[in-house]
Amino acid sequence: MGHRSTPHFRTFHALRIKGFATTKTLAEMTEHDPDHVADHLGGFSSDGHVQFRENRELWQLTPEGRNAHGEHLAADLEGLDLEAALSGAYTQFIDLNTQFKELCGAWQLRDGEPNDHTDAAYDREVIERLTAMHADAEPVVGEMGEAIERLGPYLRRLDAVLGRVQQGETTMFTGVMCGSYHDAWMELHEDLILTQGIDRSAEGSF
Numbered sequence: 001m002g003h004r005s006t007p008h009f010r011t012f013h014a015l016r017i018k019g020f021a022t023t024k025t026l027a028e029m030t031e032h033d034p035d036h037v038a039d040h041l042g043g044f045s046s047d048g049h050v051q052f053r054e055n056r057e058l059w060q061l062t063p064e065g066r067n068a069h070g071e072h073l074a075a076d077l078e079g080l081d082l083e084a085a086l087s088g089a090y091t092q093f094i095d096l097n098t099q100f101k102e103l104c105g106a107w108q109l110r111d112g113e114p115n116d117h118t119d120a121a122y123d124r125e126v127i128e129r130l131t132a133m134h135a136d137a138e139p140v141v142g143e144m145g146e147a148i149e150r151l152g153p154y155l156r157r158l159d160a161v162l163g164r165v166q167q168g169e170t171t172m173f174t175g176v177m178c179g180s181y182h183d184a185w186m187e188l189h190e191d192l193i194l195t196q197g198i199d200r201s202a203e204g205s206f
Helices: 007-018 021-032 034-046 061-077 083-110 120-147 149-166 181-196
Strands: 050-055 058-061
Touching: 007 021, 007 034, 007 058, 007 061, 007 149, 007 181, 021 034, 021 149, 034 050, 058 061, 061 181, 083 120, 083 181, 120 149, 120 181, 149 181
Parallel strands: none
Antiparallel strands: 050 058
């Protein structure tokens, strides 16, 4: 069994990754019961680390919470050999990330113009390329999830949303803040960046 995080930390970390989130979204990200996530958030709120934005019905970290997250992350990773756990798979992930960015561009633009998704053959070809990339990503993301348990849900989320793309839900490819493939992929990337303490700007991977 891989490195395990406490349920409380997984909720806290998921909110750090997401930025703004509902209790339901955090439950989906952590694969925890929503009632348990709500309890976690209540405790973090009492500590002054999270706040609920009633006008948007979303949770977010406070500045104090963002600072505290670094300490909690360090405690979560204590004793874990990150080099052994992630470095090889992360190198492969970065190569896949380059492919994924190219696919997102192909999905959003067709012949230099915004893709209106009226060309079924064009969309089908891009989805086939995404499906092939996903097949290459499965063992890589799966390996990371085996090494660090809290990374495990990402592959299951990517699997599920790929099915929705294949079934014709065009927004589920590159849509923002809707649980799209792009959302899940970018959140995984952010998680890996934070977990390894990587300077994203220095690395040049976005």
